[in-house]
Amino acid sequence: MVLPRGSKERFHVILIKPSKYDDDGYVIRWWRAVVTSNSLACLNALTESARDRHVLGSEVEIAIHLCDETVQRVPIRKWARSIKKAGETGIVCLVGVQSNQFPRAVDLAKEFQKEGIRSMIGGFHVSGCLEMLPELTPEIKEARDAGITLVAGEVENRWDGLLREAYEGTLQPIYNFVADKPSLEGVPGPLVSKNDLKYFINAQSSFDAGRGCPFHCSFCTIINIQGNQMRGRTADDIERLVRLNHAQGLTHFFITDDNFARNRGWEAIADRLIHLREQEGLHSSIMIQTDTLAHKIPRFIEKMTRAGCRRVFIGLESVNPDNLAECGKRQNMLSEYRRMLQTWRDHNAITYAGYIIGFPGDTYESIMRDVEYLKREIPLDFAEFFIWTPLPGSKDHQALYRKGARMNPDMNLYETAHVVMEHPKMSTDELMRAYHDAWSSFYSKEHCLTLLKRRKGPRRRLLFASLVWFRSTVFLENIHPLLGGYIRLKGRKNRRPGYPIESFWIYYMKRFADFFRYSVGMIQLVSEMYGLVRTATLPEFADYEDIATKPETTETAGGLSLIQKQKRAVVA
Known part of the structure; x- marks a missing residue:
């Protein structure tokens, strides 16, 4: 590769927090999500530290790219072709991958490898399987055989070395660092820019x-x-x-x-x-x-x-x-x-x-x-x-x-x-x-009213916002709140291998129907919640108490029914 005089060679580190597939095979992605990825922030901070310390040498610049797939589409071809066009190299790191995200992580890694960019996967699934099981599970073997590097354990003490091996093209198929429990004192802590959190509620x-x-x-x-x-x-x-x-x-x-x-x-x-x-x-x-x-x-x-x-x-x-x-x-x-x-x-x-x-x-x-x-x-x-x-x-x-x-x-x-x-x-x-x-x-209407009556003051606003979040993801999207967000985004071709790619017109007719149903449902849900808040703030509920919130006495300590259940368990 010929570089202009005075320029540095660039090595690209692409950090991706993968999402997962829904029951129809589409990647779960939102216009705005709620839960951010600490693993992504940790790896970003470690990579920034490695870049600033020139761990690949003074003539090599580390270019960092971040993507949280729960709110961003992964631009595989754009990144890959940009890197290849510049005559540069890089590594894709699928970070913090839980068991339910592992299939999606493997599919992303394979797509990048088709474009000529190596990849590695870390997180709890790889770590748990390598630490607790006597042999490699089928999905771990499949990933290894596809040329994907698998990393188990925490990497605070290992990240510099992994980046060097990725740059040199000498990555091994599997690394197991679970036994290495690094000290966290003085280590670069998880950090991302505000711009990287712009797609999350409350940033x-x-x-x-x-x-x-x-x-x-x-x-x-x-x-x-x-x-x-x-x-x-x-x-x-x-x-x-x-x-x-x-x-x-x-x-x-x-x-x-x-x-x-x-x-x-x-x-x-x-x-x-x-x-x-x-x-x-x-x-x-x-x-x-x-x-x-x-x-x-x-x-x-x-x-x-x-x-x-x-x-x-x-x-x-x-x-x-x-x-x-x-x-x-x-x-x-x-x-x-x-x-x-x-x-x-x-x-x-x-x-x-x-x-x-x-x-x-x-x-x-x-x-x-x-x-x-x-x-x-x-x-x-x-x-x-x-x-x-x-x-x-x-x-x-x-x-x-x-x-x-x-x-x-x-x-x-x-x-x-x-x-x-x-x-x-x-x-x-x-x-x-x-x-x-x-x-x-x-989360029935009746119990939501009870929850709102139990809360007074500014915390009632926080309670209201979280109730909208929980009820909308569960009842409108049939997705757990921790995987949820607001306004579901899908890609027609962004579907799990083995599922058919729907025709343009059928797909967008379904998406329009989904969006209409969601919009009407959200309007009804928010309107209902506002009505419950107005009811909860009526003067007659100003001093509301029930068995759960009454000040504790000898008779109510722990809840009578709970104590009876505990005693029955001890007797049994």
Whole structure:
């Protein structure tokens, strides 16, 4: 390659967070989405650091391209042809790939390789399979045999070397770094520009203050890949990230730690965020994830809400003690649920909880009964329902794999909204009915009014916005809120291999019908929600209380029905 005098050779690093396919084979993509990718931000920061340190040599410039496929179409041919036309080279990195995204990631990698650009895939699916299983699974073998490099584990200590090997054309088929648990102190933290977040509601940034979790839930992949020993960034690291984001006008943050309450540096981080907020006027709106016992940590809730925590996701999982024991979630004490959620409410934080249905002992009737307990006796703002799924990388999946249990081989279905194996007490149709009915029950018009009446002041606006998000993605698009957004975008030819490409007229007639249905449905949904807000603000509900929100007494502590269930479980 002949370069103009004084110019540098360029090596392109294309970082892509892949989406997944819907049930019709179309890539899930939105005009505006909600959940950003922390993995993409991490790899972007590491690549920028490598570029600034000239890890490929002083005469080689690293050109970085970012794409989150949930909101952007991947311009495969445009990028590939531009690189080849300039006589340059590059590497495509599919980052943070979960099991349900793996089929799409492989298809993207193959398309780039047809254009002459090598690719590698990392994330939880590759890491979980290589760490927990005795052999390569069929989809991993297929990717390897297609010439795709597979990377397991965290790469903070390895990224420079991988980039050098990619540049030199010496990448190996598989790298397994799972045993290497790098320190996060002083490491470039996750960061993207505000422009890269322009397609997301609220332009929410994210960072992981730490990794790992000390608990032993059988369905969890985090503990087997990131470990049970907590590792974290320092308060100085977090301050730097917050300042860099505020300088861009980004003030909303999702701290992606699987369990921030068990981060040993949580208090130092909280104190630093409080200082920035109260002494320097750097106000941040924060969401965290934590466990059901965080309220017992002295000062945790008080300091986190002072620091700006407005939303908290809690691993509730179930109100059935048998189910909690089944999945190793013994730290979840039913008698503490109500007290824990009341404490967060007292500090004006909106609460979200993960709730799993389809445990081996579940029936349709038991699921719907427990959802009613959840609605009536627990002061929870949002329930996120998931179908019990043996995710690759979890103890559940490992045990079933070793037994030779029949599990659906299509990884696209492993997003916890599909049934991927037979249930001992319910048919697939019955379990799917329970899943959909759980959403319909909790987010019914009647219960949404209850949720709005329970909330007073400015948090009611946040509750309203999130209810619109949840109800629209579930009821109008039949997609889980964590995969959702606003106004679905599709591409006629952007379809999973094996599905037919529809004719121009048929496709656009269907898209027009879909858009019309969605628009009418959204107008009706928002109008209904505004009506519920007006009702909730009537004077007669100014002092509204119910069994879930009444101040705790000896008689109401934990919820009477929940205590009775717990006692029955102990006796049994």
